[in-house]
Amino acid sequence: MRFFTTIFILVTFVCTVAHSRSQPTALITPKSALVDKALKLQLDRDPTWLRLGHYHKRHTIWGGVYWQSDEVDSDFFVAPAGRENPKAELIATLRGFFNPQKRHLSHSRPAETVKCEFPARYFFLMSRLGERPHESDFSECADYVLFRDRVRARSVTVVFSSYYMGNPESVFGHTLMRLNQADPSPEHSELLDYGVNYAAQTTTANPFLYAWDGLFGGFRGEFASMHYYFKVREYNDFDSRDLWEYDLNLTPAEVAQIVRHVWELGFASFRYFYLTSNCSYQLLTALEAAAPRLQLTSQLPFWVIPADTIRAVYNTPGLVTKVRFRPSLLRQYQWRSALLNTNERSQLRRLTTEIRKHERHLARLQKYLPSVKDPNVMDAALDYIDARFGKKLFHKDATVSDLKQEFLVARSQLAIAQPLPKIPEANSAPHLGHGTFRWSIGRGASTLPSTHDGYTNLSVRFALHSEVDPTIGYPPRSDVEFMHIIGNIYDAQPHASASPRQNPDPEIEEVRLIEVQNLTPYNTDFPHWSWKFRVGGEQTHDTELCVRCFSGVTESAAGLTWVPDSISGLTVFVMFDGQLNVGEFLGGSASAQVGPLMGIRQEWSPRFVTEFEGLRFVELHSEDKILGSRFKFDTEYSPHHNFGLYVSGLWIDSPTAGGQAIEAGLRLFR
Amino acid sequence: MRKSLYALLILGVGMSAMAQNEQRHHHRRKPLEQMVTGQGYGLAGCGLGSIVFGPQPGMVQVVAATTNGTFYSQSFGITSGTSNCDIPRMGQQAAEFIQVNKEIVMKDAARGNGETINALADIFGCSDANVLGADMQKHFSTYFNPKNNSYEITRRLLKSLKTDAALKASCKSA
Structure with missing residues (x-):
């Protein structure tokens, strides 16, 4: 029934439009000559035509060049070979403009004429052909007109x-x-x-x-x-x-x-x-x-x-x-509570505590709520409910909805809110951030097994931001790295005959396919977990298993982060860390380390950040459970947002793999 | 043996962390409009047709996407036998807006102003959003009785636009 109603309405609607449509504008060039004119003007090679069709130049393995569109749906092309042939597409499109027949389209899209489906192509081609196109040319295109008029873009x-x-x-x-x-x-x-x-x-x-x-x-x-x-x-x-x-x-x-x-x-x-x-x-x-x-x-x-x-x-x-x-809802809450005075803030603390206990103590809250007369405190509390229980509210959780309703009704009895002052926010605007591609060059010295000498470090990272990179333009304490390849070239040692290295020896030290570290501070308002995940490959330094063998590695950690109010820029995190290495040298098995990890990150300024990380681990692959420690630090100072100077270090203490490495150099972003 | 057990344990921890992430992500991957939409949508009864009552009572589906495929379902200001046809086009827009933004609309209404009140004032053609905000705050419990769905809220708002002197002066009649 509904189907027939739909058809009926469609027909009525289309007919109404057809009746009221204005006469098409007369062409200056005869219809038959338009294609010739377009080809003479070489519009099929016009950059705008190619962009409208999302065409790109591609190369065959034999060195040939051809055009192909990124677009893959046949509805987007009028000519059967339109995806690979901008010229055929141009001819078919131009001819199609004068074909009143609607084309049947896939994916249950309504049928459209070529002109109504491609108004941008129409406008571009007709203007280049000197035909002065106008929006009224589309008066017969009911769907497009509806879309255009609803969007009303300025x-x-x-x-x-x-x-x-x-x-x-x-x-x-x-x-x-x-x-x-x-x-x-x-x-x-x-x-x-x-x-x-x-x-x-x-x-x-x-x-x-x-x-x-x-x-x-x-x-x-x-x-x-x-x-x-x-x-x-x-x-x-x-x-x-x-x-x-x-x-x-x-x-x-x-x-x-x-x-x-x-x-x-x-x-x-x-x-x-x-x-x-x-x-x-x-x-x-x-x-x-x-x-x-x-x-x-x-x-x-x-x-x-x-x-x-x-x-x-x-x-x-x-x-x-x-x-x-x-600003996000969370930011609004943080800003509202930051604007409160000491007395108001303690009222808010009482409210948020009650909100968290609402499931057991709703009656107590109901009794307390009318005594809160400060609209600013109530507004902050309301934002807190939305920020903390947004997902529950979305899924219509009854207890949270009831709780919020209590607050809303109480709030509606108080004075009308003053508009929230603008949140001063400049530092995380993405256009201010450093480029996401980073490469670095440095000199280092290492005493890790088999690397008793100096080396030159070359690294490249495709994206995005590490915890010591300049923080402007990025969320605080964030760390997301993708495809970070770290390579060392060890110095030649011509004099030491015992050394295996007579020539400079390049080596891939580590590949981080992905590393994400989420240090969201834990507090009673928002008890968030922090976590870390890394997957990639690295050289082992283990004298028992293998010295300098490349192994696959995955590391996960979870814990808590603490950001004290009293010390500006300090972040402390504690996690439980597990790392798994897999490599051929392990005889098809894997080696694993687990243990507690502690990190300290100090942001001296948005352009000067230091991070220390210490791990106490037990090696699970060994029968006698080797205990060890690993300590590393990285510090970066960036005089300009697109380059920084760094010093980093690594210290490992374990019966099978002990040693230190220190390195300094330059990091460039683009 | 012990070695591989430990290895499996670590692998398990890693995988479950990933899986958990994945679960959340799977849950999140659907854009909000699809989550609100629920399964399937059809031609709406009235106006913009943005809101369709789903199979279960009380379940409201919102169709927001205006990709070409779904565009038809929103295109017609028709009156058929479906409920809620008493609400004019302006009200259909308001009902859709309230449905999607309900948590924020309610909060702004209780406060007496806010961005969503401005948007509603825009929909209702009110020259002064403050008048609408003050009215919504004053009659908060009438409008936002927990039993009221978005249509009912809209109906009551439209009624006020017609009867309340201040609103009548500030807003276009629906």
């Missing part, structure tokens, strides 16, 4: 959603685009604007398949648009991630073309590559296609890290007009 903002440790796909951050209905002003309700998001359509929950598909293009990526408030709710409130908004300086014509191209992208899907062709990359290609003067993706290295795309946008002269900060 300007565009690029939004960066900060790093989030709770989820592997967001440890590098995320970007999306917002189509603003009016020029951003304090009164304008941007929550009702439309956000444009590109994301992988994931198909598996298996972590290994997920990683494989994510890295090697196993998922499809698609664009979607939704009200911005969905995204604010998801990132700001649900995940407690800060949002950074970059307003772009684009002409009205460019904004209109972005809307048209976003509409086209609704028919597209791409292969999603977590590290290259990801959310941030595709957002830039969409911007570039609509505003051809922009050169954004060419500024990026092979790997695309969301913060790097923000820097590419920010560093384009005149492109960003304003940077705005949208």
Whole structure:
């Protein structure tokens, strides 16, 4: 029944539109000559045409060159060979503009004419052909017109959603685009604007398949648009991630073309590559296609890290007009409580304590609540409930909902709140951060088994930020490293005949495929765990097992972090650490170390950070349970946000592997 | 033997940490709009059609994505036999907004102002969000009785827009 109703409505609607449609504008060039003119103008090789089709130049193994689109859905091409042939696609598209027949599309998309499916191509081609296209040319395109009029875009903002440790796909951050209905002003309700998001359509929950598909293009990526408030709710409130908004300086014509191209992208899907062709990359290609003067993706290295795309946008002269900060729910709570005086703060402490015990003592809380007369204290307490129990509230947990209702009703009896003063926040804006690609060169000396000499260190890290790198532009105490390769070149020792090394001896010391360290402070308000995870490979220094053998390694640790208020910049963490090495030399078995770990991190200034880490471990692979200690430190001082000087050291004390190493040098970011 | 047992133990700890991470991540991977949407969506009864009542009573589904495939379901301001058709288009927008942002809307209403009140004022065409905020705070318990779903809240708001003198002066009539 519903189906027939739908059809009926569709037919009625389409007919109404068809009747009211205006006469198509008369062409200057005859229809038949348009294709010839386009080819004569070589529009098939025009950079804008290639960008609109998301074409890229590719090389065959024989040295040949051909064009291929990143887009993989056949709906996105009019010509059957359109994906590999920009010229055939151009001809078919131009001819298609005058074909009133709707094309049948896949994925239960409604049928569309070529013109209604590709308004951005239409606008670009017709303007180049001297035909003066106009928005009214699309009056027969009911769906597109509806989309365009609902979005009503006047300007565009690029939004960066900060790093989030709770989820592997967001440890590098995320970007999306917002189509603003009016020029951003304090009164304008941007929550009702439309956000444009590109994301992988994931198909598996298996972590290994997920990683494989994510890295090697196993998922499809698609664009979607939704009200911005969905995204604010998801990132700001649900995940407690800060949002950074970059307003772009684009002409009205460019904004209109972005809307048209976003509409086209609704028919597209791409292969999603977590590290290259990801959310941030595709957002830039969409911007570039609509505003051809922009050169954004060419500024990026092979790997695309969301913060790097923000820097590419920010560093384009005149492109960003304003940077705005949208604090997460957690930040709002922290800020509200920071604004309270001592007396108010003790009231808040009483309330938060009661809130945590609400399951057992709701009656006591109900009795106490009316005595709280301070709206500021109540406002902070309400933010606390949302920040602490947001997920429970989302899943409609009855006890928390009742608790919140008590607070809400009590709050509504008090005075109207003053608007929250702006949160002073400058230090974590992503455009201020150091480049995510880092390489370093240093000199060191080592007394670890078989390395009794000097060496030169060369390391390269593809992303992102270590715990001693300059903290501006990154969340406090964060550490996310991806593909960090550390190599040493040991000095030649021509005089020592006993030494095996007559020539310089390069060696891969360690490979960190991924290392994530999450040091979220533990407190009674938010009792968070801290943890650490590392997977990769490293050289062993164990005289019993093997000296200088490369082994696979995985390390996990969990514990607590303490950030004392009294000492500025200090972080102390205690964890239980387990490390597993696997290598051929171990005879198919594995070696393991477990033990307590303690770390101290001191941030002297945002550009000068030192971290010490000590581990007492027991080696589980040995029959007589060898006890040992490992102590390491790393300190980095960065006079400029793109380079730093470092000193690092390592000290191991164990019956089978003792020694020290110290190293100093230069680290460069780009 | 002991060696491999220990090794297995460590591996187990590592794997379970990963699995736990994965579980959370699996749970989180669905974007919020999909989580709110629940399984499936269809043509809505009224207005924007953003809200569809699900199979279980009281379950509300929100369709937010306006990708081309789902765009139709939101496109028509029609009146059919479905419930909630008494609410005009403006109200459908408000109901969708309240549904998605309920926790924050309630908090802002209890405080008497806030960003979500501004957005609602925008939807209702109110020239002064403070008037709406003051009204929502004053009648908080009427609007946000725990029994009220987003539609009921909207209905009551629309009623106030018509009857309350201050609101009537500030907002466009629905």
